[in-house]
Amino acid sequence: MKILLVSANSCGEPYPVYPLALSYLASAISNCFKDAEIKMYDVNIDKEKKLEDVVMSYKPDYIGISLRNIDNVNLYNRKNFIYDYREMVETVKKVSESIVIVGGAGFSIYPEKLFSFLGADFAVVGEGENAICELIEALEKNRDHKSIEGIVYKGENGVKVNKRKSFSPGISFEMDDRLSDFYWLNSGMMNVQTKRGCPYRCIYCSYPVIEGRTVRTLTPGNVVSTIEKAVAQGKDYFFFTDSVFNMNPEYNREFATMLIEKKINVKWGAYFRPAGTTFSDLELFKKSGLTHIEWGTESFSDPVLKRYGKEFSFNEIKDMTEMCQQLKIYNAHFLILGGYGETKETLKETFERSKLLPWTVFFPFIGMRIYPLTPLYDIAVKEGVISEDDDLMESEYYLSKEVDLSMENLKELADSTGKRWVFPDEDHAPVLKRLKSKGKRGPLWEFLVS
Ligand code: B12
Ligand code: SF4
Known part of the structure; x- marks a missing residue:
């Protein structure tokens, strides 16, 4: 066959x-x-x-x-x-x-x-x-x-x-050499999953629709063996593609301990929720190779976090960012400006509070992409932003009408913070190219951290 x-x-x-x-x-x-x-x-x-x-x-x-x-x-x-x-x-x-x-x-x-x-x-x-x-x-x-x-x-x-009721426990696989050589050369990064699914209910998010709400951890030995084989070929930076890495703390400890005990010299990064992880766990992850965290933060304003369906607060965001500073783990906050419930005041608060976060970088996205089967979809239909029969195959965004979302305004607010904000239209390709040519690996935004 x-x-x-x-x-x-x-x-x-x-x-x-x-x-x-x-x-x-x-x-x-x-x-x-x-x-x-x-x-x-x-x-x-x-x-x-x-x-x-x-x-x-x-x-x-x-x-x-x-x-x-x-x-x-x-x-x-x-x-x-x-x-x-x-x-x-x-x-x-x-x-x-x-x-x-x-x-x-x-x-x-x-x-x-x-x-x-x-x-x-x-x-x-x-x-x-x-x-x-x-x-x-x-x-x-x-x-x-x-x-x-x-x-x-x-x-x-x-x-x-057909609906799905059962899931795969995950398998050990080897990276395909032809593909991995190309991607290692062009992105300096390999990838693997440690878990699937997300139980949270952020109003705009399609991840639970794609992977389901039940979290399934993949057999740690299988994941470690995939990493081990790639590292043996010199491909030693991995991004874990989990919707959220820092769920199931016991699993994560077992996984990190296995990397340490097997002396696998890998560097890794992942998406984290900016809450719910202890300093000692972060320390253990760092020992196992964690160098980069991408926070799914979305806003620094508590009322907006609540409206976006995020189950954490600015205090937790600040604590986690400070832990990273102490441990020297590069970290970046990904934000959604002007989504559901954003006002002039909350937007201002987000920029103001960014000043309180040390040694990090901010990647703002403007507006919320509307996906089917999400609470945001229902809100957008109710408010007439989209019609019920819109198939959404052409992207549609929810933009708060209460704020000026022009790049000019947003960049002015960002500049006034003195912090490093990277807007989607910033062309950092030449810098990245130069760093890659010097053999630098990983996501490379670490060079923007300030
Ligand atoms: C991790 C991730 C990233 C990381 C990737 C890091 C890395 N080094 O891999 C980063 C941050 C870089 C990233 C970037 C982007 N991403 Co992204 N990403 C994800 C995420 C969370 C996981 C993807 C993944 O690797 N999963 C693990 C693999 C194994 O799963 P999989 O590919 O889905 O495959 C499984 C099934 O889908 C199925 N399957 C897949 N193909 C096939 C084929 C057949 C025949 C069959 C039977 C089954 C099957 O079986 C597979 C095994 O179980 C998904 C969201 C999610 N939870 O799925 C978004 C997601 C894929 N990304 C998305 C987007 C849009 C992007 C960007 C365009 C965003 C941007 N503007 O930067 C870029 C594009 C990057 C690129 N070059 O393609 C969207 C795509 C939907 C859309 N709107 O188009 C998603 C779905 C998130 C979302 N918004 O809903 N992303
Ligand atoms: S934004 Fe992150 S935490 Fe929220 S539902 Fe999506 S994957 Fe889960």
Whole structure:
């Protein structure tokens, strides 16, 4: 059986990202089907070969296309990728009889609508390991596929999206050498997951929609073994792609201790909630290689944090930032300015309070991207920002009407703080290029920390 796995993601912002889904899927498929021959096609790497030529010469039985991003989530320079994805599906369907299966984080936000739009044969919503194996097995053996959890298919009365009740415990996988060489060279970063799912209810967030609300930790030994193999090849910076890393403290301690005991010389970074982690845990993480934290903070104003559905306060944000300063862990706060409930006063408060946070950097995003199945979606419909039948495949933003969200105003407020604010339109590509050419690795915003 021949399978072609395709990464359709051409987005290079803020840097090209290793298509982790392909590695998880390839390992799962190889475990399920000993006779499976798997080839990978990555639009970033295989630019010189046309996908249709690869399909015609390889003649796969199945083509799995991974759709990571729908758009670039940049209000001031919107890019939408779904038309390229549709063209890709059309192209492979024109030149082959292969069964086309799509999936991915972006896809999973709009499974029903995108499935119809793309014209694939099948799709998977959420994590793909078990579903793709069960689907291929059913198709190979001519068995009914309609009860497989997480799959999307054409039913008699339209598109069917099967709910998911169980999840994969995670598998050990090796980075694909060809892919990892390219991404290591171009982004200086490898990636892996330690857990899936998020139980929080931030009003705008699609992560629980994609990964579910039940947190599943992946077997620590498997994750460590993936890291160990990459580090042995000199790829020693990892970003953990967990929606939030600092949940399940016991698991995290076990995982960090394993990295330390195995003497794996890795540096790592992850998304953290700016709350709920003790100094001694941060110390342990640092000992295991933690060098960078990206905080999902969103605002420094308590009333806004409450309206955004964040379950922490500015005092906790400040404590965590100070701990990082003490431990010399680089950290950056990601913010959403002008979302639901932002006022002139709260915006001012956010800029003012940034002055109280030492040794960090601020990445503000303007407005809230509206995703289906989120509380923000209901608010936006109720307030007439979007209509109920808007499919949201073209990005829409919720912007507070009470504040002046022009770049000019925001940058003026930011400048008055004397702190390092990095707006989405700042071109730091030349600086990053220079640092990369000097062999610097990791997210590189550490050079902006002040
Ligand atoms: C970590 C992360 C980042 C990190 C990545 C760091 C790194 N070195 O990897 C950073 C911060 C850099 C980042 C940047 C961006 N990100 Co981001 N990111 C994520 C996050 C949290 C996890 C993605 C991930 O790697 N998951 C782990 C892998 C293994 O899971 P997966 O890819 O989903 O694959 C599984 C399933 O989807 C499925 N599957 C996948 N493909 C296929 C294919 C088939 C055939 C099948 C059957 C199944 C299947 O099976 C896989 C294994 O279970 C997601 C949100 C989320 N919780 O999913 C957003 C997310 C993917 N990002 C998103 C976006 C938009 C971006 C940016 C464009 C933002 C920006 N303007 O900077 C950039 C683009 C980066 C790029 N070059 O592509 C969006 C995409 C949706 C959209 N609106 O388009 C998401 C969904 C967040 C959101 N807003 O909802 N991101
Ligand atoms: S913003 Fe972070 S904490 Fe909130 S729901 Fe999304 S992933 Fe969870």
